[in-house]
Amino acid sequence: MTPFAHPSRPALSASGRSLRTPLAALHHVTVRFGRTIALNDVTLQVRPRERIALVGNSGCGKTTLLSVGSGYRRPTAGTVYRAPGLRMGLLLQDPVASLNPGWTLEQLVGEPLRDLSPRLSREARAAAVRHALLQVGLGSIALDRYPAELSVGQCQRVALARALVANPELLLADEPTSALDPSVAAGVLRLIDSVLTATGAALLVVSHDVLAVAPLVERMVVLHEGRIVEDGSPHELLARPIHPVTVRLVETARQLTISHTPTPAEFPICR
């Protein structure tokens, strides 16, 4: 027996949780909207530091899964577990629509702290806002600015800062780049990656874009008609998809992928 696996001293996550105890878990969860079954007997666990992508076509149930996992919606059947005191951050698809236009950056980014840490002092809250903005590369931005004064890319950074301000152990992201230009999306993906690496937070990201999220995660779960139809590493799924739905997703991704040419910066001839 190696000392690393001693049962009485399990490895701990950054926040002091055991790496083997899930942060959140869905156990045989079913969600019905009238006659429509949005989720059908889904079981899924997210462990500390784990990065999972939920992929599938429109209507497959992936956003419903996210809303049940976050506690926003109750399942019709089955149980949802969240670790006691679990801190979650939420990043939505449309950065412009998800930010209240009448609020300053300080209000927008600091708002989650009002619920999660209501007893925080004004100064401590301002410091947390500053730190979150620093994490997303907006360290020098004025806190009294409004969303309309920012570019779309900056808005998505602000939305990410808002998701990070309470130092979440689990980041939930719903199509975080699909409303963005590819040139901006690439920057947001890199930012999410570096923030997760720095903070050790786990990720549950929902996307229909297999290509965009694959390099971000270690596990991909394919949903179809409310059921999990395939589950594996992005490498396995992209190389050897089994379920017809996964085969189609990967085939389309392959069709739409453009073989990479080096950027001008990568050219040896750059002056």
Next chain:
Amino acid sequence: MTAALVLQDLRVIYQGGVQALRGIDLVVGPGETVAVVGESGCGKSTLAAAVLRLLPPDATVSGRVLLAGADVYAGDEEAARRRRGRLAGLVIQDPMSSFNPVMRVGAHIVEARRLHDRSRPARALWPWVVGLLADLQISEAGRRARQYPHEWSGGMLQRAAIAAASANHPPLLLADEPTASLDASLAVDVMHGLRERQRREGAATVLITHQLGLAAQVADRVAVMYAGRIVELGGAAQVIGRPRHPYTRALIAALPSLGGGLPQPLEGELPSLAPPPPGCAFAPRCPLAIAACHAGPPPDLVDGVACPVVMAPAHPLTAELCP
């Protein structure tokens, strides 16, 4: 045969001095599909509005726009409206709001056709509507055509909007991000269906999109726009498979790739166009820029590329890409 669309030195200046289009030259032949690609704010949507004479009244337009040989900016607004309906169809990004909720989806398409051509009664057009929807991958098109808009998904309505826009066989179909609300596999199928239909009818398509992968799949030619100008223009396989302009190369590097790592973001922001910077507008973000790039008039397209630096015969990139 007359070109479906001719743009000659098209320029648009908005109130406040924003030069949104700065000298666009483009010819789209009958049956051809040309994709116009670029980031938000590059002028793609202004281009679509300028082609249809749908710009706000405070915009100043110069240059020429010919739709199937007819000058779009000749005559008054009423004449322009009639001509537009006959010569061009428009598909916008969000079709939800353009459907009357108490009218069957098929009836919308019949109406779109009969608005400009009353030669056939509505009943006689029904089989044609069903065929059109089937071309656009609507299953059970016969039953579906009799349904109301609320019974259709957003993706299906987007296809109905494409059907309505091409219903009276305009020589040109302008589609502004027509597949943004569709899943990728469906987007490819819909665009292939549309392209085949347009080819059969000898009608041209201008596809405005930021999805380069889709453009590579369905376009004959691709025009890459940056800061109100076309910076690269050529066959889709050439422009996307072997891009030469530094901006095109950077755009492609920003796309996720199968089995690759995280893509390379394009650093910096679009320049202000009120007024635009001197020289090449991409120069401030361009790793290949030399002093000459920051001065003088913006470079023109030469052999389909508006970059004298990479196109200089001695440039190693040119030697590599254009042996």
